[in-house]
Amino acid sequence: MAHRPVDEQTEEDGSHLVEDRRPNQAVDDVEDVLVGGCSALTGLEQFDCRNNRLALLGLQQDGFIQTAIQALERYGAHRVAVILGSSTSGILETGHADRHRDPATGALPSSYLASHRYSHNMFSAAHFVRTYLGLRGPAMVISTACSSSAKAFATAARLKRLRTWSDSWPPRRPTVTPAK
DSSP, X not given: OOOOOGGGOOTXXXXXXXXXXXXXXXXXXXGXXXXXXXXXXXXXXXXXXXXXXXXXXXHTSTTHXXXXXXXXXXXXXXXXXXEEEOSOTTHHHHHHHXXXXXXXXXXXXXXXXXXXXXHSSTTHHHHHHHHHHTOXXXXXXXXXXXXXXXXXXXXXXXXXXXXXXXXXXXXXXXOOOOOO
């Protein structure tokens, strides 16, 4: 699937997910990665932070996006889960905001407060990946320092073995029959 400009991309063909990337891009180059492609059309710019740029680099490796699209098409968006391991959760963005506090009141910048849920909380990376890929299944981030990634794989394996969530996700509200 060839990359196309954001304004020509459609959700139907999944082309909005595939982005050009320099081969062997180093993690040090993460500041050059653009979450949302600098366009309000993608709806992803609110997620822009170092962690989500790293997540985007990860998604762009080894055909992962194409595999995720295939899973989405085969099983449905509500039956594909996102389980990630992290140990930082956007702490860099909070550090930047802390350096730009209002000198008179000590208040954090309003731009940070408006984007906090997308850039610095435990669920931010899973929320970004889920939104980026158009998924609607369960999502979580596990943060246990060095063991986060291993625990994410173990959790994903347990969830896959359970199989019960995929048939009952999303949860449905009980049907209430009006009394006669």
